[in-house]
Amino acid sequence: MERAAVGILMLETNFPRPLGDIGHAHTWDFPVHMRAVGGASAQKVVHQDPRALFDAFVQVGRALVAQGCTGLTTSCGFLSLMQDDLKDALGVPFASSSLMQIPMIEAMLPANQQVGVLTISKESLSAAHLHAAGARDDVPVEGLPRDGAFATAIFEDLPEMDVTACHAEMCEMAQRLVSKHETVGAIVLECTNMAPYAADIAEITGRPVYSIVSFLNWFQAGLAPPRF
Known part of the structure; x- marks a missing residue:
């Protein structure tokens, strides 16, 4: 069986996408098709209401389905706000955000443990985003510094990114998350x-x-189960 293609509704960006990033084609060992959504900058999607861009996402999503994609996703976790509306408008399995993994992961953890979230913007990640992803709205959240290397490169859409500084920020904030919330x-x-x-x-x-x-490796595995 030919492996099913996943369509990725990309934000309109220019910042670097190293291996492992959703926008690096070699991150995936299955076919992906990427299309940018006009006007969908990181600033608009994270710091404003992305639902204002609903029609643009539908247009690009339908084009990806016409291209042969059997499942769709997005390149920003904050788009969980549009999960229900977009899945209905696009008519194929739609995975808006990695936050959708939270309920499944918590179901696997011991009763005295919970999931914590590391986000690019703690001040912007609301209970509404979590609820739309099917998660509890009180999960512990830690964010990266707004003026740090990572957030600056993303929100200012810079052509270069200090990967070493980004690595240090990620590790520091992740350690803070588990230190503040031992559960x-x-x-x-x-x-x-x-x-x-x-x-x-x-x-x-x-x-x-x-x-x-x-998330997407799991998602795609259901779109095209291996034959044994």
Whole structure:
């Protein structure tokens, strides 16, 4: 059986996408088709209401389905706000955000543990985003510094990114998350650009780490189950 293609509704960006990022084609060992959604900047989607861009996402999503994609996703975890509306409008399985993994992960953790979230913007990640992803709205959340290397590169859409500084920020904030919340038994990375750092976050915190990569590998496996 030919492996099913996943369509990725990309934000309109220019910042670097290293291996492991959702926007790096070699991150995936299955076919992906990527299309940018006009006007969908990281600033608009994270700091404003992305639902204002609903029609643009529908147009691009339908084009990806016409291209042969049997499942769709997005390149920003904050788009969980449009999960219900977009899945109905697009008519195929739709996975808006890595945050959707939270309920399944918590179902696997011991009763005295919970999921913690590392996000690009703690002040913008609301209870509404979590609820739309099917998660509890009181999960522990830690964010990256707004003026740090990672957030600056993403929100200012810079052509270069200091990967070493980003790595240090990720590890520091992940350690802060588990230090402040000792019950955190697993970490979900909200931002699709955080996945390149997942292995180091897992190593330094001693917790399993789930990202858009873990989510989409699971998602695609159901679209095209292996034949044995």
